[in-house]
Amino acid sequence: MTQLVFIENNKIVTDSLTVAEVFGKPHDKVIRDIEVQIEKLQQANEIEFSAANFGESTYTNERGRTYRKINLSEDAFTIVAMSYVTPEAMKMKVKFIQEFKSMREHIEQNKVKPLSKDQALVTVLRTTADLVEDTQAIKEEQHEIRKLITQVNQKVEQQITLDHGEQRRLQKCIASKVYELSDDPQTRPKLFKEIYCEIKDRFGVASYKDVKRQELQSAINYIENWVPRKVS
Incomplete structure (x- = not known):
């Protein structure tokens, strides 16, 4: 039927x-x-x-x-x-x-029976505890994400090379040092060549342009205190 x-x-x-x-x-x-x-x-x-x-x-x-x-x-x-x-x-x-x-x-x-006051209070407390745990877990996860972002940013920052303005600043520093060391136009090219070579060796780069941005001040300090091996 x-x-x-x-x-x-x-x-x-x-x-x-x-x-x-x-x-x-x-x-x-x-x-x-x-x-x-x-x-x-x-x-x-x-x-x-x-x-x-x-x-x-x-x-x-x-x-x-x-x-x-x-x-x-x-x-x-x-x-x-x-x-x-x-x-x-x-x-x-x-x-x-x-x-x-x-x-x-x-x-x-099959209807849900209404909770007593005590049962309702227990339910609210349990729900609150679960929310607190969830919130704490979210905070911890957000903290880990921020740490990861910071680490990535640091790695990226470490790989950034000099921009055009920073390259010009380094060039001027080098020129200033060379002209400080010698008044001889024939000696200066050798000094330029030597200082550029030592910068590449010192900072492990193929060109002064490849010096990392975060090492710019170190490069400037190095140049200001640079002493040629031999001035001729």
């Missing part, structure tokens, strides 16, 4: 298709019976009751076509089924009523 009642839109209902199948009636006849009862309710000014207990819906048949059906609450079913009075119909009405009752009991049993 088809399931007599079911949940739809958080309400316990049956529908015109189920009523038609169980009572052995054509679906269009059941739809007409329902419409008659809705008309009578409207005539009795029970419009709110009608709207709350009868609901328009649809179903799709095996050919994929969509047709109308009507959902009924337990009260709506009771009103519609009043006219079904054969012994067999009475048995079916009892089954429907039992199914509605069983579904209500099932829902009640």
